[in-house]
Amino acid sequence: MPRIAMVCDFFYPRIGGVENHIYSLSQNLIRLGHKVIIVTHAYGNRKGVRYLPGPLKVYYCPILPMTDQDVMPTFLATFPLLRHIFIRERIDIVHAHQATSTMANESIVYAAALGVASVYTDHSLFGFDDLASTILNRVLQTTLSTVDAAIGVSHVCRDNLILRARLDPNRVFVIPNAVDPSKFSPDPSQRRRDRVTIVVISRLVYRKGIDLLVGIIPKVCRELKHVHFLVGGDGPKLLDLQEMVERERLQERVEFLGSVPHANVRNVLVRGDIFLNCSLTESFCIAILEAACCGLLVVSTNVGGVPEVLPVDMIMLSNPTVVSMVNCVRKAVQVDRTDAVAYEQHQRIRDVYSWERVAEETILVYEKVLCQPRRGFLERMSCYQSLNGITGFVVCCLALIVEAWVRIVERWQPFHQIDKVPDLNTRIQSNGVQHLN
Structure with a gap:
């Protein structure tokens, strides 16, 4: 079973459609036997590691939000922390959510540099004719250059994402949202x-x-x-x-x-x-x-x-x-x-x-991306260069800086020195209980 890290700036205690989607999807993936963690920024006094029902492990990273609960772009400052979390939790797939989330965009770049599979889910529509959307679309083109698969919550969302980020349509899937019917039952009285x-x-x-x-x-x-x-x-x-x-x-x-x-x-x-x-x-x-x-x-x-x-x-x-x-x-x-x-x-x-169906369809996407070979440094540079023009040149220069920073952090935090969370079988055996396959 793959181990998944859901990464987004927007999560509980903030309430909204994106937050509900991440929580409900994670809960159903856990029910299907997958290991899922959430990585978000600190919300007030809610910092460090917390557990929600499931159990769902949430990393509230000590990063201050800038506006609308979105953190300031750091480029590389959050890499050591996220790398430590991904290695410690032995993450196989980084699943980022929402275009306006700084942590989501940065995590996709980090995942590519670490050789970890990545999936992105888009929840909103953005235009092409205003300055804010134009800048956001350009950023999305850059960060999604190396993403393994993308998901839109509707066909309109999928088409919008393909145009904005210039993605290969074969790598973009449609998985609609859902609702928990047990929590929304009629009561005509x-x-x-x-x-x-x-x-x-x-x-x-x-x-x-x-x-x-x-x-x-x-x-x-x-x-x-x-x-x-x-x-x-x-x-x-x-x-x-x-x-x-x-x-x-x-x-x-x-x-x-x-x-x-x-x-x-x-x-x-x-x-x-x-x-x-x-x-x-x-x-x-x-x-x-x-x-x-x-x-x-x-x-x-x-x-x-x-x-x-x-x-x-x-x-x-x-x-x-x-x-x-x-x-x-x-x-x-x-x-x-x-x-x-x-x-x-x-x-x-x-x-x-139903969220069960959403989870099952998402797992099919996970299986496809895990079957794909991971991109090496030269392949990632080729993806960034495909942006063309000055943008492609600038992004390639930034990619070189990212690669150098990855090497520095690897020497500072060697892979073998990071304590990894044991899987369920190991924990059971360590408690003196024989695990039966």
Whole structure:
């Protein structure tokens, strides 16, 4: 069984789609018999080695975040620490997540230098016409030059990643997200029968379409007197929503729940009839999957990979405009959905989306990359040189520096002097218990 290191800046106690994906995938890989560790940066007082249920071992490295829980690019400063972890845990595969994670990008470069297989999973869509995306795409082209395989959470995400990082399509796979159906079961008794409740749960930021929501809520409330809104989440756009409610005098029609812990999301969803997603860009959107699993009818913007997630009888898609979204909500309110439909919808989601399936498909990717020969120094230089132009020349110079630093660290921390964590068989035998194969 391969030993896997999941590397990302974004992990618990931060809550989000990427964090949930890493945790759920890791738990199911452990259930299938794999050794999995998480490598992330320190979160406040959460430093050092911690254990989550599974048991899932988490290395909270003493690296300070720069902004949005993303660490400052260090180029080589984190290499000795990550190398020590990879060797100590006898890691076979480094699985990095999310393009904006500095630790993820650096770990792919380190894995190639150490001769360790690497896999990358992309969770978001990025454009090509703004400065931030252009720089990020160029960085991704560099770091993914030596990656053995890449995964997109939707077909749109896969196509976007191939174009941004200029990857060989044969090395990029699609493995959708999933949901734990046991944690998102319907409960029609929690719904108000005298009104229609629309639930919104998301980070209150621009990308999630909160500006659209500010325009949608007043129009819907004016037209449909029996509709109420539940808004869960926090973020910089919360003030805009609160000002709109004060201005339109909708205090009795809109309830703000604040930040909702993921463990309580289901309790909020089952209070609603319709789930409203106003995102301006989404590669998959686990939130609409969780809502559908709780039996809600989903109304969402028709962006990114959203149309791939749910069948047409579970979701109503709209253009990302206020007028179009209001029309879509009006139609959704008129749909008559019985309690039996909610339970049937839950069962269909259970049959299609499961983390066990995601883990099994990910293992197939692991098996493919482990069968590939590891790249030597000259092969890696050839990959970096393929970037062409000044970029290729600069990256090759940086690769030479990385190789020199690897040699220095190897003399400073010899491989044989790093204490390795014994495997399960060794631990059992050391405790005087005979292991039976």
